[in-house]
Amino acid sequence: DIQLTQSPSFLSASVGDRVTITCRASQGISSRLAWYQQKSGKAPKLLIYAASTLQSGVPSRFSGSGSGTEFTLTLSSLQPEDFATYYCQQLNNSPFTFGPGTRVDIK
Amino acid sequence: QVHLVESGGGVVQPGGSLRLSCAPSGFSFSDYAMHWVRQAPGKGLEWVALITYDGTYEYYADSVKGRFTISRDNSKNMLYLEMNSLRAEDTAVYYCAKERTGYYIENWGQGTLVTVAS
Numbered sequence: 001d002i003q004l005t006q007s008p009s010f011l012s013a014s015v016g017d018r019v020t021i022t023c024r025a026s027q028g029i030s031s032r033l034a035w036y037q038q039k040s041g042k043a044p045k046l047l048i049y050a051a052s053t054l055q056s057g058v059p060s061r062f063s064g065s066g067s068g069t070e071f072t073l074t075l076s077s078l079q080p081e082d083f084a085t086y087y088c089q090q091l092n093n094s095p096f097t098f099g100p101g102t103r104v105d106i107k
Numbered sequence: 108q109v110h111l112v113e114s115g116g117g118v119v120q121p122g123g124s125l126r127l128s129c130a131p132s133g134f135s136f137s138d139y140a141m142h143w144v145r146q147a148p149g150k151g152l153e154w155v156a157l158i159t160y161d162g163t164y165e166y167y168a169d170s171v172k173g174r175f176t177i178s179r180d181n182s183k184n185m186l187y188l189e190m191n192s193l194r195a196e197d198t199a200v201y202y203c204a205k206e207r208t209g210y211y212i213e214n215w216g217q218g219t220l221v222t223v224a225s
Binding site: 046087089095097099 | 167169202210
């Protein structure tokens with residue numbers, strides 16, 4: 001099975017900051033990676049799919065990159081509504097595992 | 108507008124069974140693969156199962172393989188998750204989810220809580 005790790009697991013940032021979250025896969029997954037945002041008590045929301053394609057309706061301050069085993073999610077300028085937990089998920093091989101999550105809090 | 112409504116959650120004793128249902132609307136159900144994803148209280152997301160658009164293929168997490176069965180009835184527009192031999196560690200909110208293409212999860216239901224406890 002493919003394992004995903006995320007770093008950091010927690011980060012504290014200010015509005016306007018540039019934030020980068022990394023997701024690493026235990027083996028190559030091509031570009032078969034998605035990023036989701038989850039706010040407390042809510043269902044997750046798709047942000048990025050195929051590693052770098054922005055989902056319709058998602059603000060352009062979100063971007064994704066990477067392929068193979070290393071991927072990044074970047075928020076170019078953190079907004080108050082971006083404080084949430086972010087998960088990566090690989091869709092290359094079953095089981096379609098999620099990363100453990102990165103919680104983004106207000107500094 | 109895509110809408111996914113889960114039902115069937117509740118409290119069940121260890122070793123018991125439960126059947127979750129998901130009623131989709133707002134899209135052509137038979138054209139899309141569907142997932143079940145769960146989240147234990149205060150924990151991260153755990154992918155549970157996927158069924159292809161026509162029901163030909165099913166995929167499972169190792170933690171539920173042999174105990175859970177995902178199924179769909181395209182004639183009735185319904186998705187199911189049959190859960191047997193339930194354990195305390197199966198306690199979670201279970202989400203029904205629709206792919207966009209390529210199995211990426213585009214839409215999620217509101218979730219239904221399953222509690223396994225004596």
